[in-house]
Amino acid sequence: VAQSNCGSSSGKGTEKKKRRQRYVEKGGKCNVQHGNVRETYRYLTDIFTTLVDLKWRFSLLVFTLAYAITWLFFGLIWWFIAYCRGDLDHLEDHTWTPCVNNLNGFVSAFLFSIETETTIGYGHRVITDKCPEGIILLLLQAILGSMVNAFMVGCMFVKISQPNKRAETLVFSSHAVVSLRDDRLCLMFRVGDLRSSHIVEASIRAKLIKSKQTQEGEFIPLNQTDINLGFETGDDRLFLVSPLIISHEINEHSPFWEVSKEQLAKDEFEIVVILEGMVEATGMTCQARSSYLMDEVLWGHRFMSVLSLEDGFYEVDYNSFHQTFEVPTPSCSAKELAEATARMDAHLYWSIPSRLDEKVEEGTENEAGDKERNGSLANPESESKV
Numbered sequence: 001v002a003q004s005n006c007g008s009s010s011g012k013g014t015e016k017k018k019r020r021q022r023y024v025e026k027g028g029k030c031n032v033q034h035g036n037v038r039e040t041y042r043y044l045t046d047i048f049t050t051l052v053d054l055k056w057r058f059s060l061l062v063f064t065l066a067y068a069i070t071w072l073f074f075g076l077i078w079w080f081i082a083y084c085r086g087d088l089d090h091l092e093d094h095t096w097t098p099c100v101n102n103l104n105g106f107v108s109a110f111l112f113s114i115e116t117e118t119t120i121g122y123g124h125r126v127i128t129d130k131c132p133e134g135i136i137l138l139l140l141q142a143i144l145g146s147m148v149n150a151f152m153v154g155c156m157f158v159k160i161s162q163p164n165k166r167a168e169t170l171v172f173s174s175h176a177v178v179s180l181r182d183d184r185l186c187l188m189f190r191v192g193d194l195r196s197s198h199i200v201e202a203s204i205r206a207k208l209i210k211s212k213q214t215q216e217g218e219f220i221p222l223n224q225t226d227i228n229l230g231f232e233t234g235d236d237r238l239f240l241v242s243p244l245i246i247s248h249e250i251n252e253h254s255p256f257w258e259v260s261k262e263q264l265a266k267d268e269f270e271i272v273v274i275l276e277g278m279v280e281a282t283g284m285t286c287q288a289r290s291s292y293l294m295d296e297v298l299w300g301h302r303f304m305s306v307l308s309l310e311d312g313f314y315e316v317d318y319n320s321f322h323q324t325f326e327v328p329t330p331s332c333s334a335k336e337l338a339e340a341t342a343r344m345d346a347h348l349y350w351s352i353p354s355r356l357d358e359k360v361e362e363g364t365e366n367e368a369g370d371k372e373r374n375g376s377l378a379n380p381e382s383e384s385k386v
Contacts, residue, residue: 006332
C-alpha cells in the first residue's frame, strides 16, 4: 500500500545533464590544487616527505644528482689538495710522496672520490700517510657519503614500498543504487578486493559533498556531511574476502531523508567513499577512494550476484561486479514512504478494534433476542395454570 501511494520506479535514466566537476576522481585522485602558498620553506623543513611525494622522474633525478654532486664536489677537493701540494708537478718524480698515489689530474681525482665514497677500493689510487689534510677529507667524505646513502636509499625504499599501488586492486562499483531492503530505502554500492592477500582491519566511511547555505546566509562550498554506514553497529568494519555490498539506511538522520527520485535527478552532489585498512603482507596502512555523482546513483536498481558455490569453494565472478538490474521501488522520499507506512499501520490499528466491537454488539443482540423468545414461550404456560 505504501509503495502504491508513493508510486514506483522503473529505474529508467533521466535526461543527461552537464558534467559536474568531481571533488574526487573515480580512481581516488583528489582534484584540489594549492595555490598562493607563500610559506614554501615548510616543504624544506620536511625534506624527506617532500622527496617521497615527488613523481618518479623527479625522484630519480634527485637520486642521481645527490650522488653525482657529492662525487664531483669531493673530487674537486682531492684535485685541489694535489694541486696545492705540487703533486701534479712531480708526476714523474719517484722520490716524491704525493697525497694520493697515481692521481694525475681532475679525472683521476673524480674516480678516486667515487672509489672512496662507494668503498670500492680498486687499489690503484690510494692515500698515503704523509697527507694529514687528505686523511681528514677521507673521514669527512666517508661520513657524508654514509649519510647520503642512508637518506637517498631510505627515500627510494619508502617510495617503492608505498601502499598506493595496493589500492589499485581495491575496486568500487561504477554506480551506486537506491532500492528497498527490509522495507526501507537504502543507498548501496559494492566494494571488492582483487588480490588473494587480505586487507586487515578494513573499515569504510562515506561523505556527502554538497554546497550549503546556512540560516544566517553563509555559503559553504563543498560542505562535507557524514553518511552513516553502520558505525554504531560495527557494519563499517569489513571482512573483505569476497565483494561486499555496503548499505546506508536512509532514515531521519540521513542527508537523503527527504530526497525523492525526481529530486535526486535535479540535485547536485557527490558521494565520496573511503576504504582503509592494513596491507597483510607489509603491515602498512592503505587507503582507496572513489566517488559517485548524482547521475551515477541509480534509483530502483539492485546489484547482480557475483558469488556462486562450486565444488569445495566459492567463486567470485567479477564480470558481474558492476552490473545491476531494475526492481520495483517507490519513487517518493524515505520520509514520505515512512509517513505512508505509518498511516497504513494506524488504519489497521483502528480498524481491528472496530471490527471486534461489531462482533460483540452482534453477540449481545443475539442474546437479547433469545431471551425475548424464551419469555414469550413461558408466558402462555403460566396463564393456563392460572
